[in-house]
Amino acid sequence: MPKDWFEWHDLYNTEPKLQQRLEIVREYITYSLDASPAGRIRVVSVCAGDGRDLLGTLANHPRAQDVYARLVELNPNLVERGKATIESLGLAKQIEFINGDATISANYVGAVPADIVIVCGVFGNLADEAELKRLLDNLSFLSKKGAFVLWTRGHSNGTAYSDTVRKVLQASQFEEVKFKLTATGDMGVGINRYVGENLPAPKEQQLFVFSGVPHKAR
């Protein structure tokens, strides 16, 4: 059992569910970059971990030089690792990795509205459906109209939580573009498009509460 979120990332080395999830997330980031019009592509990643989904995609993507991103992550060791990857890719002028609280709207100022919003490994760490709705409502501050929102949601105790997420997204102005389950069958990954208007100022200073713990991560 991982004792913290840095250790949790080691599960990527052994857990097929996480490996398959990462593969799909990278595929969906590629899809979103390919579908973006010419010019600058703004990306934000909420609770970014070490950024392996976005950075691993940019390592081989022809639009990498167009991407201006801010990744927000609380664990300093993950941020350090992410920053080293950014340096190695030669993208330090365009990609910022912030060691900060991703639930606080101020940490996105200057980087939003984004064309691509990555919220992977987040929905399973919210207290309940009401908190998911609140976060989705607050994504109107992070997202341009038409932004791609990429998300993941694990299943547990025989409950297909990704079904609920898909329904709530559709009902909250996020139209489904793509959805896949991992081959393990217990992790959903989706892209939805925000069809509402961007809000230039946040509705709430705190966008959501991240209440998950690493040894029970979903």
Ligand SMILES: C[S@@+](CC[C@H](N)C(=O)[O-])C[C@H]1O[C@@H](n2cnc3c(N)ncnc32)[C@H](O)[C@@H]1O
């Ligand atoms: C399940 S992991 C997902 C990491 C990454 N998005 C991925 O899919 O590989 C959740 C991440 O959220 C981070 N986290 C938890 N609370 C946070 C907060 N308030 N602000 C920023 N990051 C936070 C943890 O440190 C951890 O790296």
